[in-house]
């Protein structure tokens with residue numbers, strides 16, 4: 001599955017291109033944006049490594065990781081979304097990041113909903129999960145608005161920037177009442 005493009009009402013989710021590097025670096029190096037992420041703030045070298053890794057994953061057959069640029073309909077890049085198949089093809093892990101000046105417009109919820117539909121309807125997943133930092137209330141709200149349910153907190157889940165942190169796990173199953181599908 002290469003050369004993918006998904007649409008939402010206000011956004012395009014498309015493959016990254018070489019000329020996206022400056023826009024990706026702008027948000028990836030912003031400490032407000034990376035406060036609760038496991039990566040960043042990125043150096044220019046980190047951004048270049050990230051984009052080559054994304055290109056490598058996109059070329060893999062079968063493709064298991066779908067990292068797509070989030071762009072406005074006039075192709076301004078405002079962030080990224082990822083769905084990675086884990087756990088023997090049945091579960092996907094969702095993540096997203098948006099540039100600071102694009103927060104608060106409902107974009108992350110729009111993107112999360114679209115990726116959930118893609119995961120269930122096109123990849124045939126049974127379950128989609130997402131984890132977030134316990135203090136990342138905006139992200140938890142996005143996951144809830146996208147139909148995901150809080151399942152549990154994993155204590156000392158990740159070692160990030162020299163310290164251990166907990167993660168909150170959210171999930172949606174294809175069989176959940178209200179799980180979003182394309183029809």
Ligand SMILES: CC(C)(COP(=O)(O)OP(=O)(O)OC[C@H]1O[C@@H](n2cnc3c(N)ncnc32)[C@H](O)[C@@H]1OP(=O)(O)O)[C@@H](O)C(=O)NCCC(=O)NCCS
Pocket residue numbers: 032033034036037095096097098099102103104105106107108109110131132133136137138139141142
């Ligand atoms: C998390 C993030 C993707 C949210 O994007 P967004 O487009 O602003 O999200 P939405 O507008 O769809 O929804 C945000 C919701 O969180 C709420 N919110 C924002 N800040 C909040 C806070 N501090 N406490 C509680 N709720 C908050 C908003 O009010 C909104 O809910 P509402 O529609 O019920 O009012 C964005 O802030 C981001 O990219 N952050 C940095 C990267 C990151 O943390 N990624 C997630 C890693 S798990």
